[in-house]
Amino acid sequence: MPTMSPSVIKLDRGFYLRPTLEVARDLIGKYLVYREKGNSLSARLVEVEAYVGQGDPACHAAAGRTGRNEVMFGSGGFSYIYFIYGMYYCLNVVTEDEGFPAAVLIRGAEPVEGIEIMKSRFKYSDNNRLADGPGKLCKAFHLTQRQNGLDLTGVKLYLEDRHYRPVKIERSQRIGIKKGVEKNWGFFEAGSPFVSIKLK
DNA sequence: TGTTGGATCAACT
DNA sequence: GTTGATCCAACAC
Secondary structure, rough: OOOOOOOOEEEEHHHHOOOOOOOHHOOOOEEEEEEEEEEEEEEEEEEEEEEEOOOOOHHHEEEEEEEOHHHOOOOOOOEEEEEEOEEEEEEEEOOOOOOOOOOEEEEEEEEEHHHHHHHHOOOOOOOOOEEEEEEEEEEEHHHHHHHOOOEEEOOOOEEEEOOOOOOOOEEEEOOOOOOOOOOEEEEEEEOOOOOOOHHH
16 A cells, blocks of 8 residues: 555535534634636635524524525535625535534635635735635635535535644634624634634 | 724515 | 624724
8 A cells, every 4th residue: 555645535415414513613724615617716714603503593594494594404515605784795504414404604714726816806905815704705706696505515616624734723702693692603723814803 | 993884685574 | 674694994093
């Protein structure tokens, strides 16, 4: 057997079909990859939040099934992208089994590939903080409602384990919500300059 | 260095 | 009619 360097592994369905808090924590340090029109964009996740089922008042599914949150009720391993505040999109990855509506909001990432393309989507971009916030991340990656419900085990949008291991992962409250604030269901990589503005 | 309000729309009351 | 898992420019100190 030849000595092999660790290979890049696309996260499979099984990764997502687990308790949401475990998935959220394990997503820190993984790579988000999006392939569009011959371009390949990627970024390493540094900040996420868990939204866990209808018992979580901050979860979009708390009030029941609607057209918007429908994909959260499906199987884990799909994208849930919604429009908010009239101008921003937010990317979530759906977790757990079909019928249990839960997801992990991707809040912040460090751009790795396609940085110039990401920069071109902002009016001002004098640094690489192009995905330090859920709205900015979607803008940098050009993710909109059209990417809602994509299979994350497919070829367009997926997550990879490139064997990066965060030195330290910390917990925080979830940001921008009014209900369920007492839950420490935010996870972020300690010391990263790419966590969203509000945590700094 | 900190606070405020505009942009702008889907979902809900 | 109001609110919301946001961001950034413009102002006040």
